Amino acid sequence: MIKSYLIILGCNSSLPTKNFHPTSQILYMRNNYFLIDCGEGTQVQLIKAKIKMNKINNIFISHLHGDHYFGIMGILSTYQLLGRKNKLNIYSPKGLKNIIYENLKWSKSKITYPLNFITLKSKKFKKIYKDENVNIYIIPLKHKIYTNGFLFKEKKKLKNLNIKNVKKIKEIKISDYLKIKKGKDFVKKNGEKISNSYLTIKKKNKLLSYAFCSDTSFKPKICKYLKNVDLLYHESTFLHEKKKLAYNRGHSTSIQAAKIAKLANVKKLLLGHYSCRFPNIGKFEKEAKKIFNNSETSKILKIYYI
Amino acid sequence: MIKSYLIILGCNSSLPTKNFHPTSQILYMRNNYFLIDCGEGTQVQLIKAKIKMNKINNIFISHLHGDHYFGIMGILSTYQLLGRKNKLNIYSPKGLKNIIYENLKWSKSKITYPLNFITLKSKKFKKIYKDENVNIYIIPLKHKIYTNGFLFKEKKKLKNLNIKNVKKIKEIKISDYLKIKKGKDFVKKNGEKISNSYLTIKKKNKLLSYAFCSDTSFKPKICKYLKNVDLLYHESTFLHEKKKLAYNRGHSTSIQAAKIAKLANVKKLLLGHYSCRFPNIGKFEKEAKKIFNNSETSKILKIYYI
Numbered sequence: 001m002i003k004s005y006l007i008i009l010g011c012n013s014s015l016p017t018k019n020f021h022p023t024s025q026i027l028y029m030r031n032n033y034f035l036i037d038c039g040e041g042t043q044v045q046l047i048k049a050k051i052k053m054n055k056i057n058n059i060f061i062s063h064l065h066g067d068h069y070f071g072i073m074g075i076l077s078t079y080q081l082l083g084r085k086n087k088l089n090i091y092s093p094k095g096l097k098n099i100i101y102e103n104l105k106w107s108k109s110k111i112t113y114p115l116n117f118i119t120l121k122s123k124k125f126k127k128i129y130k131d132e133n134v135n136i137y138i139i140p141l142k143h144k145i146y147t148n149g150f151l152f153k154e155k156k157k158l159k160n161l162n163i164k165n166v167k168k169i170k171e172i173k174i175s176d177y178l179k180i181k182k183g184k185d186f187v188k189k190n191g192e193k194i195s196n197s198y199l200t201i202k203k204k205n206k207l208l209s210y211a212f213c214s215d216t217s218f219k220p221k222i223c224k225y226l227k228n229v230d231l232l233y234h235e236s237t238f239l240h241e242k243k244k245l246a247y248n249r250g251h252s253t254s255i256q257a258a259k260i261a262k263l264a265n266v267k268k269l270l271l272g273h274y275s276c277r278f279p280n281i282g283k284f285e286k287e288a289k290k291i292f293n294n295s296e297t298s299k300i301l302k303i304y305y306i
Numbered sequence: 307m308i309k310s311y312l313i314i315l316g317c318n319s320s321l322p323t324k325n326f327h328p329t330s331q332i333l334y335m336r337n338n339y340f341l342i343d344c345g346e347g348t349q350v351q352l353i354k355a356k357i358k359m360n361k362i363n364n365i366f367i368s369h370l371h372g373d374h375y376f377g378i379m380g381i382l383s384t385y386q387l388l389g390r391k392n393k394l395n396i397y398s399p400k401g402l403k404n405i406i407y408e409n410l411k412w413s414k415s416k417i418t419y420p421l422n423f424i425t426l427k428s429k430k431f432k433k434i435y436k437d438e439n440v441n442i443y444i445i446p447l448k449h450k451i452y453t454n455g456f457l458f459k460e461k462k463k464l465k466n467l468n469i470k471n472v473k474k475i476k477e478i479k480i481s482d483y484l485k486i487k488k489g490k491d492f493v494k495k496n497g498e499k500i501s502n503s504y505l506t507i508k509k510k511n512k513l514l515s516y517a518f519c520s521d522t523s524f525k526p527k528i529c530k531y532l533k534n535v536d537l538l539y540h541e542s543t544f545l546h547e548k549k550k551l552a553y554n555r556g557h558s559t560s561i562q563a564a565k566i567a568k569l570a571n572v573k574k575l576l577l578g579h580y581s582c583r584f585p586n587i588g589k590f591e592k593e594a595k596k597i598f599n600n601s602e603t604s605k606i607l608k609i610y611y612i
Contacts, residue, residue: 015387016349016380040380041347043322064413066383070376074322074346077372081321095412102408106401107370108451145414 004029004154004208004306006231009045011272011298013237013251014067021300022067023273025233026051027210029152029306030133035059036150036212042071043078049301054084058129060136061092062214063147069096073103080111087114091128093146094119120148125225133157139225141216143250149213151225156207158182159200166199208306211266214273217247218256226264231306233298234260235273236284254284258291272298310335310460310514310612312537315351317578317604319543319557320373327606328373329579331539332357333516335458335612336439341365342456342518348377349384355607360390364435366442367398368520369453375402379409386417393420397434399452400425426454431531439463445531447522449556455519457531462513464488465506472505514612517572520579523553524562532570536612539604540566541579542590560590564597578604 005028010021022039026049033055035042046053053075061069069092079088090096097117104111120128120138123146129136132155139149158181166172166180171188180186186194211226214235226232237251246253252260254271261269269292271284278284281297288295311334316327328345332355339361341348352359359381367375375398385394396402403423410417426434426444429452435442438461445455464487472478472486477494486492492500517532520541532538543557552559558566560577567575575598577590584590587603594601 014383016353016384018350018353020350020353040377041350044324044326044347047322047324047326066379066409066413066415070379070383071346073372073376077320077376078322093412099405099408099412102405103372106399106405107372109372 002028004210006210006233006270006304006306007049007051008270008272008298008300008302008304009042009049010039010300011274012039012067013273013275014065015276017276019300021045022070023062023214024071025212026056027152027212029208029210030154032058032131032134034136034152037062037068037214038071038075039067040070040074043074045301046075053078054082054086056088057086058089059091060150060212061090061096062141062149062212063143063145064093064095064099065145065215068215072096073100076100076111076115077109079113080109084113087116089116089118091118091120093148094121121146130155137225139211139213139222141213141222142219143215143217147215149211149216149222151209151211151229153209154207157205159196160203162199162201169194169199172199210306213260215251217250218252218259220260220263223260223264226260226266228265228267230267231270231304232261232264232266232268233270233272236271236288237273237275239278239283240287254287254295255291258288258295261288261292261295267294268304269295270298270304271295308334310516312516312539312576312610312612313355313357314576314578314604314606314608314610315348315355316345316606317580318345318373319579319581320371321582323582325606327351328376329368329520330377331518332362333458333518335514335516336460338364338437338440340442340458343368343374343520344377344381345373346376346380349380351607352381359384360388360392362394363392364395365397366456366518367396367402368447368455368518369449369451370399370401370405371451371521374521378402379406382406382417382421383415385419386415390419393422395422395424397424397426399454400427427452436461443531445517445519445528447519447528448525449521449523453521455517455522455528457515457517457535459515460513463511465502466509468505468507475500475505478505516612519566521557523556524558524565526566526569529566529570532566532572534571534573536573537576537610538567538570538572538574539576539578542577542594543579543581545584545589546593560593560601561597564594564601567594567598567601573600574610575601576604576610577601 009024024042234257236254236257238246240253240255315330330348540563542560542563544552546559546561
């Protein structure tokens, strides 16, 4: 099984530069390609990252500031041109559907693949997605408009059968397999209990987690949702010398991002959403490391294994 | 005076590639920077072309297919962030204003600089813009939705005074200057006529013109509007082997673009809007040259002096 990983497609904030890539990320987790935010130019970044666009079935939009969603129309149009058939789910605050349909209306275009909008409106930590492998939660952030972070958690996998031992117990039928895979012991008709550990293979099965928190001002309350995550991406729009400006604009500094990482005891912190007023990105890392050593500045198209 | 020139910011058609730059161009003409179409990523291309965005006061959108306008929200937002004060005119088919305001509504954003929408709806060749230096006309094209080409024509400039000679005629007042600059002779009180050629400096003053025609299927009727233009950009989405497909999709082939150039007796033809199914762009030029020798494929960020 491929290990979960994150690819940063863009981590600039809103003002464009020559190499401007506003927020967008691909999280690969247990056979899912989750697209997180979708700034202008995301579809080209996906091509550069060699991600087959059609593998994305779920898009998560943190908030409706343009640098986090202006690329979505391009992606939806491209899917249409490529003849997409599979369903696409878009998790977003209210309004994105209206924006998309306003575009389609005036261009006399249609989306013929199934497009499913899930409107996020809760201001509480809440599960918004589950499949057999992954749970996803929204984390309420503090920004100028309604904004969510996202927490992605791998779920406990079904155990693998020790088929040699299973076969030894004649009473076990195929219809019993799922229960055993889920961890149950098997009880024979005569009452004898066969331990699950005998019937399954022991595997190291660490459950990985990733959290995305952007955009937000410093909000230590979120730490309880971020406890021990393997990788945290937290915005650090400003260096700490601009902490007042950061607060006024609903953003964080690198020191504040590092404090969140430390309080939540995460394994690794990725910084991003840098304001273009700071051309030396290295300073963000330097500042953050003072508080939380395993801090790193996001690099475009780099793969971060979780 | 700087000669008029065109910079191609993007000339791909709608399907993205690694170096995807959908349609957008900057025309510099007599102190104006006209932005023609605005596909996704245009603002970054402007930075790469070293065009100061704030110098653009007029944007022309040919039609509302995404590859011709998905970059406009990014530009408008950036203007807001940069504190733009000067008025921005947007010439576009009906609907773009609605799309823009739908975006602003949900992001709770405001545009505080003057934004003026000029809705294009005529299906006839028509003047839509004039200033003291330039006239601009729409050219009705033939596409899947309502689409205009644009014709940009330099206007006759005011003559420069031969100030030495002017001073010799004591009766001439400053208030007479404009008439003389416009080409009038001066008549003295005693009825003596002073020839305009004596009062002004002879200058070679060729009036340049540029025409943009994209997207369109083959429409020879437009040639009468394109007669003798110095530079024509005409879409050539397909090679001629796909002329049936071109027709069905509302597009042209390289041969058809060249036929238009020849019929209209233009000076130079620029091809563009290539479908990504043809990785060898050189073939477009080769085909077009058979019909019209001064044909060239558009190259990103190249400056074409008119």
